[in-house]
Amino acid sequence: SFMRSLDAYAYNHNSFLKQGFSENLPLSSIRATVKSVGRWTWDRYTGDRRCHRGAMQLDGSLSLTERQSLAAKRTHELRHKATESKIRAACRQLQDQGKALVRSAIATLAGVSVRTVASYTHILTEVAQPTTVSVLKVSRKTVPMQPKQDRSPATPPVQAPVGQPADSRASGVQHGVHQISAVPQGPQAGKPFKTEHEDGS
Numbered sequence: 710s711f712m713r714s715l716d717a718y719a720y721n722h723n724s725f726l727k728q729g730f731s732e733n734l735p736l737s738s739i740r741a742t743v744k745s746v747g748r749w750t751w752d753r754y755t756g757d758r759r760c761h762r763g764a765m766q767l768d769g770s771l772s773l774t775e776r777q778s779l780a781a782k783r784t785h786e787l788r789h790k791a792t793e794s795k796i797r798a799a800c801r802q803l804q805d806q807g808k809a810l811v812r813s814a815i816a817t818l819a820g821v822s823v824r825t826v827a828s829y830t831h832i833l834t835e836v837a838q839p840t841t842v843s844v845l846k847v848s849r850k851t852v853p854m855q856p857k858q859d860r861s862p863a864t865p866p867v868q869a870p871v872g873q874p875a876d877s878r879a880s881g882v883q884h885g886v887h888q889i890s891a892v893p894q895g896p897q898a899g900k901p902f903k904t905e906h907e908d909g910s
Contacts, residue, residue, distance in 0.1 A: 712747050717787055719743050720794030732805075736798055736818055795819040796829050800836040810837060 719742060723733050799818035800810055808814065810833055816823045
């Protein structure tokens, strides 16, 4: 029926905790919402005669008995899912309160009989088991680091003796007085150098 479908929809979508809210709606709020929506729909919605009757869209060639049997099977599945949702919500509420999962307490919160709760013992077993979270380890390739020269104060760089080059590769370089001067930059660039004979000194 419509109320059973609405009830199942409300319980199955009560997952506000996963959407960032502090908690899911309590059972009392879900029941009040379902009752309010059902009453409003019953009083105000008149339907449309042009609507397509038959939610299952069964083949018209089937006999009336076969269609009724398939419709009854679908109704039973919807009712079964709605009952499962109620019992799961009741178990979560008891766990949040720190109470034991007693069948009588679950039946009272879910609005079903203790006998019905006994038929859904698999839900109690699932809820009672702790959730196992598997941690994935990401393997990172080690990149060899280039050795850095130690510049700490404890080991200062070695200075070459006076008159000798600091690097052995520069041993063939003559003294600076015999080297060629660099090309001047700025306004003097491009002008020839004056020798001692040209300026008369």
